[in-house]
Amino acid sequence: MDSPLRIGLAGLGTVGASLARLLSTRAQTYALRAGRPIKIVAVSARDRSRDRGVDLSAMAWFDDPVELASKAEIDLFVELVGGSEGAALASVKAALNRGIPVVTANKALLAHHGVELAKLGQKKNATIFFEAAAAGGIPIIKTMREALRGNAVHRVYGILNGTCNYMLTRMEKEGIAFDDCLADAQRLGYAEADPTFDIGGFDAAHKLALLTSLAFGCEIDLDSIFIEGISSVTNADIEAAAELGYRIKLLAVAQRTDSGIEQRVHPTMIPAHSALAQVDGVTNAVAVDTDLLGSILLVGPGAGGNATASAVLSDVLDMAKGVRLPTFAVDAKQLAPYKRARMRAHEGGYYIRLSVLDRVGAFASIARRMAENDISLESIVQRKRDGQDAIDTAPVILITHETTEAAVKKALDAVSKDGHLKEAPRMIRIEALD
Structure with a gap:
């Protein structure tokens, strides 16, 4: 069997503690699956005295995760600190600059700095895996x-x-x-x-x-x-x-x-x-x-300790087996520039709730504004009035056929300016999911 994969773990919260316990109690199983032992050899957390349900005595302790990533004798850095800046960002950069691959559950970090970090890792031949950063334990990445x-x-x-x-x-x-x-x-x-x-x-x-x-x-x-x-x-x-x-x-x-x-x-x-x-x-x-x-x-x-730790473990086992893939599936330098669609381009049906003042012409005005914006209505429902505050208003629900969000926004702005509503209109998009 190959030499052990030495892990430096930054963050011993719910997920980090679960990961440490699993790697301790299931060490033999994971060694067989990875083809080599997997050991946490260094950790970093805020509180040394806290009982986390696992023996940490044999592991080197670092108060600063950046120092762990910079100096510890490790083959893999696992970042579970959290946050898009500060220690999380600095420690991941430190590990990558040493050519040490990274596993992280930090969605905020990657959402703000993912491309930059992927390029750094690629330059240093160090991969970033992040299965736990989206949808918890679901293996979507x-x-x-x-x-x-x-x-x-x-x-x-x-x-x-x-x-x-x-x-x-x-x-x-x-x-x-x-x-x-x-x-x-x-x-x-x-x-x-x-x-x-x-x-x-x-x-x-x-x-x-x-x-x-x-x-x-x-x-x-x-x-x-x-x-x-x-x-x-x-x-x-x-x-x-x-x-x-x-x-x-x-x-x-x-x-x-x-x-x-x-x-x-x-x-x-x-x-x-x-x-x-x-x-x-x-x-x-x-x-x-x-x-x-x-x-x-x-x-x-x-979410949850074991669910998220399961996703982190998946990445750790891949790293132990030598799996190396581009962070975002393609060469970081080949990622296409993001081209944003037209603002709020959603097309589909809409649910619209209106609190209409009970006065002559109000409903006709609303229908006219919808027609002016080529919005076809699938249904109009006047709901039961609730409470004393609703005596002078009529709660109305409109369901539109497929239209654009721009058209709905324009129509509702006009309806509001006409002065027939007691409060701002409420809109919820409808997805057919077909």
């Missing part, structure tokens, strides 16, 4: 980078944030209000004390940026992603969606269009009978539409 290499990808989309999916699931099934559901998610550890990164759609956007590069062989462009979170989704929207045969999910979508690549993260109504609509709770799911294989869907745990 390996699938796209290896199994689908013979396919042209048309679209990649999915549920990439477990916190949002958990909240939308409970709001639908239990009728819990958004704020109460968020409080429960925080209490259970699914949401942070400041949940903005999750419920604002930014976590999903970081993951989507990586999948977009793999799908289309282009440079990462996080700033080109249209991002809308779930904080404006109400129980009324969820109830209306159910009545119309849809479920609401925070969907991340990247697709090639005639004008370039479109990336967006936003609440979406998807058909209730679709496979993606059945994905509930903290589970993630990623679908890929290709020319040869057609469509595939991968579903699994999107």
